[in-house]
Amino acid sequence: MSTAAGALRRAPLRASLSRNRRWALITSYVFLVIFAIFFLVPPYSMIVTALKSDAEVARMATNPWIIANGITFDQFRILLTQADFLIFFKNTLIVTLCVVAITMVVSVLAAFSLGRMRFWGSGILATGIFLTYLVPDTLLFIPLFQIVKAVGLLNSYWGMVLVYPTLTVPFCTWIMIGYFQSIPKELDEAALIDGASHMQMLTKIFIPVALPGIIAATIFAFTVSWAEFVYPMAFLYSPDQQVLTVGTVMSLIRADVYKWGMLMAGALIAAAPPLVIYAFLMDYYIAGLTAGATKG
Numbered sequence: 001m002s003t004a005a006g007a008l009r010r011a012p013l014r015a016s017l018s019r020n021r022r023w024a025l026i027t028s029y030v031f032l033v034i035f036a037i038f039f040l041v042p043p044y045s046m047i048v049t050a051l052k053s054d055a056e057v058a059r060m061a062t063n064p065w066i067i068a069n070g071i072t073f074d075q076f077r078i079l080l081t082q083a084d085f086l087i088f089f090k091n092t093l094i095v096t097l098c099v100v101a102i103t104m105v106v107s108v109l110a111a112f113s114l115g116r117m118r119f120w121g122s123g124i125l126a127t128g129i130f131l132t133y134l135v136p137d138t139l140l141f142i143p144l145f146q147i148v149k150a151v152g153l154l155n156s157y158w159g160m161v162l163v164y165p166t167l168t169v170p171f172c173t174w175i176m177i178g179y180f181q182s183i184p185k186e187l188d189e190a191a192l193i194d195g196a197s198h199m200q201m202l203t204k205i206f207i208p209v210a211l212p213g214i215i216a217a218t219i220f221a222f223t224v225s226w227a228e229f230v231y232p233m234a235f236l237y238s239p240d241q242q243v244l245t246v247g248t249v250m251s252l253i254r255a256d257v258y259k260w261g262m263l264m265a266g267a268l269i270a271a272a273p274p275l276v277i278y279a280f281l282m283d284y285y286i287a288g289l290t291a292g293a294t295k296g
Helices: 002-050 055-058 074-082 085-114 122-133 137-150 156-162 163-183 186-193 199-210 211-225 230-235 246-250 258-289
Strands: none
Touching: 002 258, 055 211, 055 258, 074 085, 074 246, 074 258, 085 122, 085 163, 085 199, 085 211, 085 246, 085 258, 122 163, 122 211, 137 156, 137 163, 137 230, 156 230, 163 211, 186 199, 199 211, 211 258, 246 258
16 A cells, blocks of 8 residues: 555656656757857858849848849859969968967977976976966967067068967867876886886877877867967068958958958858868867866
């Protein structure tokens, strides 16, 4: 009798939990749809504007959310053949690849020494490296302007190769420190017993094991280098030295005349490389950012 009474009391409780779970899921999906619409509206507007003619973009009477006069690729054709967009793209690609290479070499070596080779002050130094990332670039570009000018790299995209690592190295080093510290110390001991040097430990053990963290740091360095705006705006002023973020805006906006079609076409092309990288490496990026949260 008592078992039957207990079952009767538990039945409403299960029904209540099931009902609460159903309403929680409905609420979650409603907010998810709202946020998806909110974040997808700008890309949709960019695509629609880039596929319109200049006459249709300028005609205020037409609906801005649809293409009334048919799809045209003239904005992309003019952008790639009659503007300096390909020069901006080439400069950005060179700067990004160089910065990513420099960042990964410096951050991996620094993270390995700070995370695994304990020495006096290593913890304070690691914290200081991360704190430098928190200093906004709007405060740093004035002293960095003097440095870039002193070394003769003002108005040269190679100056960006010198400046961008100040943004990427601290954060990438912090990511890699957390990842290296999560690797079991038994690997160090086994390698040392076998007679391996610290460089051999790094190249043959830690880099393969820490590959998700390295990929996460690489994606971050690529994104920052590809999308940086403040430093190119301050240090570059010749069209042949400009990068995508600043060059596209400066060449397609003249006084109060905005070439919206080509601006949106340029934004879509510029957004394609980061989008492809995130699409294929998102799992590695998430794994690399979260791996250092727990100790191995």
